[in-house]
Amino acid sequence: MNLQVPTPLSPLAGVDSEVGRLRSVLLHRPGSELKRLTPRNNDQLLFDGIPWVDRAQDEHDAFANLLRSRGVEVLLLTELLTDTMVDERARTAGIHAAVEEHRLGLELADALRSHLTSLPADALVDVLTSGMTFEELPASEGASLVRRMRHPHDFAVTPLPNLLFTRDSSVWVADRVAITSLTMPARRRETSITDVIYAYHPRFASAGRAYGAHSAPVEGGDVLLLAPGVLAIGVGERTTPAGAESFARSVFADGLAHTVLAVPIEQRRASMHLDTVCTMVDVDAVVMYPAIQDTLSAYPLRPTEEGGLAVAGPVPFLAAAAEAMGIERLRVIDTGLDPVTAEREQWDDGNNTLALAPGVVVAYERNVETNTRLEENGIEVLPISGYELGSGRGGPRCMSCPLSRDQIS
Numbered sequence: 001m002n003l004q005v006p007t008p009l010s011p012l013a014g015v016d017s018e019v020g021r022l023r024s025v026l027l028h029r030p031g032s033e034l035k036r037l038t039p040r041n042n043d044q045l046l047f048d049g050i051p052w053v054d055r056a057q058d059e060h061d062a063f064a065n066l067l068r069s070r071g072v073e074v075l076l077l078t079e080l081l082t083d084t085m086v087d088e089r090a091r092t093a094g095i096h097a098a099v100e101e102h103r104l105g106l107e108l109a110d111a112l113r114s115h116l117t118s119l120p121a122d123a124l125v126d127v128l129t130s131g132m133t134f135e136e137l138p139a140s141e142g143a144s145l146v147r148r149m150r151h152p153h154d155f156a157v158t159p160l161p162n163l164l165f166t167r168d169s170s171v172w173v174a175d176r177v178a179i180t181s182l183t184m185p186a187r188r189r190e191t192s193i194t195d196v197i198y199a200y201h202p203r204f205a206s207a208g209r210a211y212g213a214h215s216a217p218v219e220g221g222d223v224l225l226l227a228p229g230v231l232a233i234g235v236g237e238r239t240t241p242a243g244a245e246s247f248a249r250s251v252f253a254d255g256l257a258h259t260v261l262a263v264p265i266e267q268r269r270a271s272m273h274l275d276t277v278c279t280m281v282d283v284d285a286v287v288m289y290p291a292i293q294d295t296l297s298a299y300p301l302r303p304t305e306e307g308g309l310a311v312a313g314p315v316p317f318l319a320a321a322a323e324a325m326g327i328e329r330l331r332v333i334d335t336g337l338d339p340v341t342a343e344r345e346q347w348d349d350g351n352n353t354l355a356l357a358p359g360v361v362v363a364y365e366r367n368v369e370t371n372t373r374l375e376e377n378g379i380e381v382l383p384i385s386g387y388e389l390g391s392g393r394g395g396p397r398c399m400s401c402p403l404s405r406d407q408i409s
C-alpha cells in the first residue's frame with residue numbers, strides 16, 4: 001500500500017487541491033430541462049422556485065465568460081455528450097439508463113428504446129437531459145396500458161434539471177475521475193451522463209477511474225480536496241457513512257490520499273453538502289458558516305500498513321484539517337457575527353465559492369456581507385449574479401467540476 005502523497009500531476013491532468021490555478025472546468029449551460037419545472041414538481045426535482053430560463057442562461061453565460069476571461073478552458077456537458085453520441089456504446093448506455101422499464105412496462109420501454117435509437121445525436125441528447133413527456137412520445141409508439149392511463153404531461157423520461165450542478169456527479173482526485181453515487185432519486189441518472197462522457201469522449205480516453213463500481217452514496221459537493229493527499233468528505237443528507245468509508249478505502253488503495261476526514265454535517269436541505277457550509281478560498285483558508293465553526297468535527301481515516309482502515313476521532317475539524325495538511329492553522333473567514341444575515345447568506349450559497357487561484361474566488365454578488373468579509377481578509381472576489389441560477393440552491397462551486405488545476409506550491 002502506498003501511504004505517500006500521489007506523484008505530481010502533469011500540467012493539464014487532474015486536480016489535487018481546491019485552490020490551485022484553475023485550468024479547465026466542466027460546466028452545464030442550463031437548457032430545456034429547466035423548462036420542465038412547475039409548482040407541482042419543483043420540490044421533487046430539488047428546486048426552490050421556477051427559474052426564468054432565458055435569464056438563468058444569461059447568468060450562466062456570464063459565469064462561463066468570466067472563467068474564460070481568466071484563462072480557464074470551459075467544457076460544456078451537452079457538447080461533450082453530443083460528441084460521444086457517435087459511439088454506439090455511448091448511445092446504448094445513455095438510452096439504457098433513461099428508459100425505466102419498471103415505470104413504463106415492457107411494451108412501452110421497448111418502443112421507447114427503439115424510438116430513441118433512431119434519433120440523431122442532438123435530439124437524443126435533448127431527451128437524455130430534458131426528458132420526455134408521454135404526450136411527446138410519437139403517436140405510433142407503444143399502444144400500452146401505461147400510455148393510456150398516464151397523464152400526457154407525466155414524464156416518460158424524467159428530466160435532469162440538476163445537471164447544472166456538475167460538481168456533484170463526478171469528482172477528480174489527483175489524475176483520476178470518480179463517478180459519484182447520487183442519493184436523491186431526482187438526480188441518480190446524472191451519473192449515467194458523466195459516466196458516458198468520461199468513458200467515450202476522446203478527450204478523456206486516458207483518464208483513469210477512482211471509486212470504481214462502488215455504489216454507496218457519495219456526492220461531489222461533499223468532497224473537498226483540502227491539500228494534496230488530504231480529503232474532507234461531508235456526511236449528511238447526501239453522502240452516507242458507508243459512502244465516505246468506501247471512498248476513503250478506494251483513494252487509499254489507489255495511493256491518491258493519505259488522510260480522509262469524514263465530517264458530520266446536519267441532515268437538512270440548508271446544509272445538503274459540505275460545500276454549502278465550508279469552502280476553501282486560499283491554501284490555508286476557508287469561508288465557513290459561523291454557526292458550525294466551533295462544533296464541526298471530523299473522524300480522521302488513514303490506511304493501515306495491512307491494507308485496512310484506521311478510524312480516529314471525533315476531533316475538532318479545524319485542528320484535524322490543519323494537522324493533516326501540515327500547516328499550523330486553517331484560517332476561517334466567517335460570514336459575520338449577525339446570525340440572521342449569516343443564515344440568509346449561507347442559504348444563498350455565500351459559502352459556496354469557486355477558487356480560480358489561491359485567494360481568488362467567484363461568488364454570488366448578492367452575498368454582500370460574506371463578500372465584504374472575504375475582501376477584508378485579502379481574498380479577491382469576482383462577483384456573478386445568480387438570481388435565477390440560485391433557485392436550484394447551488395453556487396459557483398456547485399456549478400463547476402474542475403478537470404485541471406495547477407499544483408499549489
Ligand SMILES: NC(=O)NCCC[C@H](N)C(=O)O
Binds near residue numbers: 168187394398
Ligand atoms: N454541491 C452542491 O451543493 N450542489 C447543489 C445541488 C443543488 C440541487 N438542487 C440538489 O438539491 O441536489
